[in-house]
Amino acid sequence: MKTKQYASHIILVLMSLIFLVPIWVIFASSTHTPETILNGGLQFFLGDNFLDTYRSVLFEKSGYTKHITVLQMIGNSLILALGFAVGKVIISSMAAYAIVYFRFRLASFLFWVIFLTLLLPLEVRIVPSFEVLAKLNLLNSYTGLIVPLIASATGTFFFRQFYKSIPDELLEAAKLDGANSWQFFIDILLPLSKTMMAALFIVMFIVGWNQYLWPIMMTTEPEYSTILLGIKEIYQSNFEGSYLPEFNRAFAMIILALIVPVLVVILFQRWFIKGLVDSEK
Amino acid sequence: MKKVQFNNRFIPYLFILPQISIIAIFFLWPSAMAVYYSFILEDAFGISSEFVWFENYKSVLLDSDYIASLGFTLIFSVLVTFFSLAIGLFLAYKTDKSIKQKGLYRGLFMWPYAIAPAVVGLMASFFFSQSNGDLYNFLNYLGWEFEPKSDPLSAQIMLIFVASWKQISVNFIFFLSGLQAIPKSIIEASLIDCKSSIKRFWTIIFPLLSPTTFFLLITNIVYAFFDTFGLIDTTTRGAPMGETKTLAYKIYQDGFLGADIGGSSAQSVLLMIFILVLTIFQFKYLEKKVHY
């Protein structure tokens, strides 16, 4: 029994190293000078260039056009992630309320319209989406960055599922207590959904932060760059570009791009798991 | 729906309007355009266009490039799904069994979910880089001529490995919560009835997990088809000669970089039909409820 347990633990620890070591190596390498990396490859031990690298990456303008600092990119990513998550929570909690709690003529039709959004991910309708944004003059704007992403149905299904689990008697009691549909939503349903909202918010924050293709498509001006756009530029300058790679800066960018969502997942573990598992039912 | 509802002609529309209008503008409109474009042939300069019925579909389906991309996408998604499901389940099962360190292991295997595919891809590019990439050096040291830049097989294997690495955490999270949802009494009953833990796993636990497994199967296929876009864009970009191009990546390359609007729209519609089939299949299957 005992030896079997130890074997299990050894396997689990080794597997977790497969996930941890690459991140560690990237981080450790980011604290070295570019010359060390160029000559010696990726580094396993910490160097002494940490402050220099991260200070210059965060606060000096970089990229092709040298118009934006990574700190500003992180700011843009935050705006995208927060705006996306907040918008998603508000819009889907409202739409689900209409679908679950009202009897109205177009209910099932509109439900299927919302459902339809699951069929066609952004990746496959990217060109026409870009054209629509251009026609509406929304390229290079936060509205254009955030709002189209909110369209999909995941959040609506999430709240629909949750509302359906609330006992019918609660609505009946509220009706007898004289609450109208607006009061029931504000006084009863929203306070009851607090945990679910937080859970969905956490998941959507990460989804928003990690958006890649859409920001690349629809921002051409560097002041709207997100950190993931920075990642794309790093790829281009390191693997396709002709000038000298600045490895330490690239590694620092990787760390900065992943540290925020990873911290969010670890710090809000319970909400995150609830949001992820429940939203997919 | 609910047994008890509100009867109101106006208010429900007020609540559903924000989402429906966003969907109409940013989803239905471009989707309709994609369908429209798939029947249109534009000349190289975009000056004149012509309605060509299924011409675009025909040329897409006859294009050996498209068939190759389809083949790669299928193999890629099957393998990524298999590896990440199997490893995710294995880790979840082991984690669920270790009582004391459950929280620790959960944390250790969960966080990679948060990393964007593009970031994972960029990291992989460094590790597999022929200039001093540790994994590149290691694989070649082992005697395998690993050359992702020039050898298609190397590039494909690298992609499958990296995409699975990224996806294991999602499967792990779902399997772990699926395992925790199995009533303790069932586990205890099986302990009395069956001595072999491997047999217990395959005869009791795995069947009880089947709803989770099925759901994850669909999720992983969708991941391999679409969410790996960023990963490919920061690793091979289809290299060496288009052998690592998924269908979604091809649509982007043809439509956005290659400006073949008609062809890429036709590909979009084909993909849409594929997801539609997948979704119908999912619903049909879920109706049977799989063991519950």
Added chain:
Amino acid sequence: MLYLELKNVSKNYDGKNKIIKDISLGIKKGEFIVIVGPSGCGKSTLLRMVAGLEDISDGDIVIDKAVVNNISPADRDIAMVFQNYALYPHMNVLKNLSYGLKNRKISKDEIEKRVVSISKLLQIEELLHRKPSELSGGQKQRVAMGRAIIRKPKLFLFDEPLSNLDAKLRHQMRIEIRKLHDKLGITSVYVTHDQVEAMTLADRIIILNGGKIEQIGTPKEIYENPNSIFVSKFMGTPPMNIIKAKVKNSTIEIGDISIDLKNSYNEEYIHVGIRAEDISLSDFNNSIKLRVDIDMIEHLGSESFIYSTIENNPIIVKSSEFIETKEDKLDIYINTKKLYFFSDKEGKIL
């Protein structure tokens, strides 16, 4: 003077599937009415129609002289206690009690006054700042009652309010509900599937079966004069013994004895009913002897139940003695004055 009146009320879904079939009844002010019936008989639906939570397909519901068919639940001036209490989980007891009053724009002073007096009445003063999740089942029950009473409604509706409680608490709450009713005198309609609750709580009982009223009456009337086999078996523990007997020239034969019928009866079979307590193990006036097969004897301490059969008809006998016997046959004596006769086809009293 009728306070709540149902006139030919029906309920169906989509024109078919009739759940409530043409029910008419009247309830006087201050009465405590219990609607009882097996599950699926439509009793909860009927109550929810009175509350306005379900539409009426046909007929009228009149509360205090006003037809309320199209009046919203909130405006009917009724209160309801739900089976699962339906307390708002995110509000503390105080807010749960006052939410309905606030929505009715009642002044803060008045709300406070009522909360104080209600919480005193129900002994929940200490619980006012707790959330429902921090209450025991009995406490939740009290709060749910408080939320209903505080509105001073015209009509008090209970939808199986005690079925989520354990047996001991159910008994205790039953007594409290009746006491409360005696104190406040609010007209009440109480739905349950438990005939003991019906017998102990009601001024009058309505027995519902398959969407129709089977019988209305005081507990005594219902128990002593059931007008169908259904009612006789539904009310009382153990249920009334029913023996199917052959009719021959206005006499019936059970085993080797025969009983004369008062009236002539022209069906082949008749159902004879006798309650367990009207059967004795020793001879007495007006009794006749039956020999039965013993299946099992159950000892409860103060009394024993003998489960027996005669000609495939189960008969339960109640005895205050501790019966011990090795025999498998037994002589029982049934009181011929306490026999009920039901028709074979419809099961109605004769």
